[in-house]
Amino acid sequence: MKITGLRIGKLSVPLKTPFKTALRTVEAVEDIVVLVDTDTGHVGHGEAAATAVITGDTHGSIIAAIRDCIAPHLLGADVADLNRNTRLVQTALERNFSAKAAVEIALYDLFGQLYGAPLYQLLGGGDPVITTDITISVDYIDKMVADSLAAVDRGFESLKIKVGKDIGLDIERVKAIHAAVEGRALLRLDANQGWTAKQAVYAMQALENAGVQLELLEQPVKAQDIRGLKYVTDRVHTPVMADESVFGPTEVVDLIKMHAADIINIKLMKTGGISNAIRIADIASMYGVECMIGCMIETSISVAAAVHLAVAKSDAITKVDLDGPSLCAYDPVEGGVDFNESEISIGDAPGLGIGDIRGLEMLSA
Ligand SMILES: C[C@H](N)C(=O)N[C@H](CCC(=O)O)C(=O)O
Numbered sequence: 001m002k003i004t005g006l007r008i009g010k011l012s013v014p015l016k017t018p019f020k021t022a023l024r025t026v027e028a029v030e031d032i033v034v035l036v037d038t039d040t041g042h043v044g045h046g047e048a049a050a051t052a053v054i055t056g057d058t059h060g061s062i063i064a065a066i067r068d069c070i071a072p073h074l075l076g077a078d079v080a081d082l083n084r085n086t087r088l089v090q091t092a093l094e095r096n097f098s099a100k101a102a103v104e105i106a107l108y109d110l111f112g113q114l115y116g117a118p119l120y121q122l123l124g125g126g127d128p129v130i131t132t133d134i135t136i137s138v139d140y141i142d143k144m145v146a147d148s149l150a151a152v153d154r155g156f157e158s159l160k161i162k163v164g165k166d167i168g169l170d171i172e173r174v175k176a177i178h179a180a181v182e183g184r185a186l187l188r189l190d191a192n193q194g195w196t197a198k199q200a201v202y203a204m205q206a207l208e209n210a211g212v213q214l215e216l217l218e219q220p221v222k223a224q225d226i227r228g229l230k231y232v233t234d235r236v237h238t239p240v241m242a243d244e245s246v247f248g249p250t251e252v253v254d255l256i257k258m259h260a261a262d263i264i265n266i267k268l269m270k271t272g273g274i275s276n277a278i279r280i281a282d283i284a285s286m287y288g289v290e291c292m293i294g295c296m297i298e299t300s301i302s303v304a305a306a307v308h309l310a311v312a313k314s315d316a317i318t319k320v321d322l323d324g325p326s327l328c329a330y331d332p333v334e335g336g337v338d339f340n341e342s343e344i345s346i347g348d349a350p351g352l353g354i355g356d357i358r359g360l361e362m363l364s365a
């Protein structure tokens with residue numbers, strides 16, 4: 001099976017409600033989709049999220065990276081040469097991780113189609129059913145409490161509560177949700193870089209002293225502030241997770257050696273796709289460090305790849321934040337992974353199993 005071309009499209013899907021973090025407010029998924037064509041008629045599917053505030057990637061940069069830098073290396077490549085092909089993607093240009101992720105996802109999808117097996121089986125197998133949390137956007141306290149209770153009623157057993165806007169209000173937000181939920185769900189906090197290290201320690205000690213039990217605290221401080229992250233990790237009982245502070249395997253090794261965080265959030269849009277995500281999971285496993293698999297505002301195309309990875313690497317990936325498709329007003333993808341509220345399951349289709357994509361607008365070559 002030989003690669004004959006790459007096509008690029010744009011996909012817009014409204015969210016059920018606006019997604020609000022300390023970094024941004026988003027009302028729709030607006031992602032780039034890549035289709036990798038082959039001489040056998042098989043098509044590989046990938047998706048890139050333009051999360052400029054986190055990865056620096058924009059629609060324009062993703063399109064240019066794929067079209068001008070990555071695609072020329074892959075024309076004529078054999079789909080069976082997966083490791084060679086992912087190396088070509090990773091070395092085609094510096095950074096541009098979301099563009100690399102989209103193309104890698106499509107290459108792994110084709111690899112699964114070539115061998116007629118769901119991707120997770122080729123990555124080592126596992127139980128094809130996982131459970132995700134759901135995000136509670138940062139908002140007025142009453143709204144966050146109502147959203148949390150609605151999520152618990154829908155069966156979500158873990159809530160990822162967005163904070164990082166105002167330290168005093170954040171503490172009140174979490175206390176109110178904790179009181180309302182009454183232990184029916186685990187609570188994870190994500191400050192999306194909104195606090196200083198000292199504020200984070202103050203907030204966590206206030207919550208711990210008030211008897212609020214939290215599963216973890218994600219990215220309390222600025223992405224570059226690794227010393228601040230360690231400062232927090234050293235001083236609070238709640239496990240601290242690095243998200244925006246770590247993208248690739250080298251950063252993960254540094255972070256683990258410094259003991260700057262307890263948990264690593266792996267996202268395909270930060271790692272540049274599946275090959276480096278596998279490396280991170282294996283490094284973490286070697287060091288006995290837990291990982292979460294996360295996503296940006298993405299549809300079920302790229303999140304499907306994250307699900308396959310999570311299933312195959314469940315020794316290291318013990319926490320799942322793959323709620324992107326649940327936040328969408330509808331699933332634009334025919335086939336693929338089944339996202340049913342908190343339960344995510346993979347069927348028998350080869351690769352990622354993705355069929356037609358509703359509303360995909362192809363861009364001219
Ligand atoms: C969607 C997921 N639950 C999530 O919260 N991801 C964010 C970043 C999402 C974005 O701004 O696109 C995170 O973990 O920080």
Ligand SMILES: [Mg+2]
Nearest residue numbers: 190218219243
């Ligand atoms: Mg995060």
